[in-house]
Amino acid sequence: MTRNMICIGCPMGCELTVEVEDGKAVSVTGNTCGIGKKYAETEVSAPTRMVTSTVMSDAGKPVPVKTRTAVPKEKIFDVVRIIKSTTLKLPVRIGDVAVSDAAGTGIDVIVTKDTAI
Ligand code: SF4
Numbered sequence: 042m043t044r045n046m047i048c049i050g051c052p053m054g055c056e057l058t059v060e061v062e063d064g065k066a067v068s069v070t071g072n073t074c075g076i077g078k079k080y081a082e083t084e085v086s087a088p089t090r091m092v093t094s095t096v097m098s099d100a101g102k103p104v105p106v107k108t109r110t111a112v113p114k115e116k117i118f119d120v121v122r123i124i125k126s127t128t129l130k131l132p133v134r135i136g137d138v139a140v141s142d143a144a145g146t147g148i149d150v151i152v153t154k155d156t157a158i
Contacts (some may be wrong), residue, residue: 042060042061042062043058043059043060044058044059044061044085045057045058045059046059046081046084048072048076048077048080049080050076050077050080051076053073055071055072055073055077056071057069057070057071057072057077057080057081058070058071059081059084059085061085064086065082065085065086066081066082066085066086069081069082087113088113088114089111089112089113090111090114090117091107091108091110091111091112092107092112092117092120092121092124093105093106093107093153094107094121094124094125094150095124096124096127096128096129096139096140096150096152097128097129098129098130098131098133098156099129099130099131100131102131102156102158104129104131104133104139104152104154104156105152105153105154105156106139106140106150106151106152106153107150107151107153108149108150108151109148109149109150109151112143112146112148116144116146119143120143120144120146120150123143123144123150124139124143124150127139127140129152131156131157131158132155132156132157132158133152133156134155135151135152135153135154135155136151136152137151137152138150138151138152
């Protein structure tokens with residue numbers, strides 16, 4: 042099977058063609074660098090995404106957050122659900138953990154902007 046996809050590794054957006062056998066990438070073309078090859082291989086076998094969102098604070102201010110690393114695609118809705126049910130006590134600093142082990146992924150959600158009352 043052939044899959045076509047666009048690499049999201051940088052703004053160049055290379056168009057990748059991936060030959061897939063038994064759920065694994067056996068060849069990748071169209072990539073300009075190794076990131077594209079790795080992206081295609083992961084996208085075919087175990088796709089992941091960074092999750093960025095906001096967590097509400099006790100002062101009613103939204104606090105920008107993101108997952109520390111990319112999350113398995115099938116866990117994204119669970120992670121977002123937990124983020125949306127969380128309230129942070131201000132002030133918070135960049136890098137503070139907003140949610141630890143989000144949805145049992147082992148991945149923390151961290152604050153991306155200093156936020157005070
Ligand atoms: S393959 Fe490399 S150059 Fe092309 S979009 Fe991906 S990261 Fe950018």
